Amino acid sequence: MEKDKKLWTKYNKPLIEQRADPYVYKHTDGYYYFTGSVPQYDRIILRRSNTISGLAEAEEITIWKKHESGEMSAHIWAPEIHYIFGKWYIYFAAGEKEDVWKIRPYVLECEGQDPTQAAWVEKGKMQCAAEDEYSFRAFSLDATVFENKGEYYYVWAEKVSVGKQISNLYIAKMESGIKLSTIQVLLTTPDYDWERVDFWVNEGPGVLKRDGKLFLTFSASGTGACYCVGLLYADEDSDLLDPLSWTKLRNPVLVTxxxxxxxxxxxxxxxxxxxxxxxxxxxxxxxxxxxxxxxLSDPNRHAMILEVKWGKSGFPIFEIEEQKGEEYEK
Known part of the structure; x- marks a missing residue:
């Protein structure tokens, strides 16, 4: 880590070191809740602070550990914490010790209203709609959840096996915190050169809402320096399960x-x-x-922070700027 710190600049100083796939949830109780992938991929951690900068030094607790074998025993990846349907949920992906690439989406449900103190209960794999014959049958990960017009939506990455495997993004409505109510709809597949470096990948969705529009970012290509962020957008009044409601930008919005x-x-x-x-x-x-x-064995993917700017067209601008002031300092 000391060698790594010598490479830090005023632009890349981490918010939290060695925490990949970061997720921050701001709750109505005034706290920010943080989770993310740890380099050992063996547990799920949680931090809480009433400020963003406070997350850096906040106590980190382990709320769940991987199994010794079978489901959820390897590659514990990309947890996200959400408060929906009146409960806390954590969505994450995991493989099996006997088959580490058998990655599927799983759910933890909190038994109380304080996720740092109450017990977390395993709810098994995320359940697809009864008539859905495709979802979660193959390599599936990076689920996120968002609300629009009183409905909850689940977006995730899943690979299809046509020659070289391709990771696409899918969307469905949610019936509950552990089950979908509609069959999958394809949102985006790797169409462009910047989505096809090393691997053909769309993954890691994130949703931002502003002025009647939904902006869905996603990550593309392999997990090295070629990794980058693309963008889809839709009108909040449109049918979000209609692929034609979404438009994909031709070029990435954040790159190395x-x-x-x-x-x-x-x-x-x-x-x-x-x-x-x-x-x-x-x-x-x-x-x-x-x-x-x-x-994936390199531990130094650090959680960083960027203030989103907004252009005159109403679209977000993602620019890596100098981190200054107490708001973003450790």
Missing amino acids: DEKKRVFGPGHNCFTKSEDNQKDLMIYHARPYEEIQGDP
């Missing part, structure tokens, strides 16, 4: 910036500043490009 030493930015979420006036993007990136061995 060598001069600022931000490599492979992606797998982000969105939250609000303490005064609710700013939209904040929490994402992960590395401070260097060269990786020894498998990128």
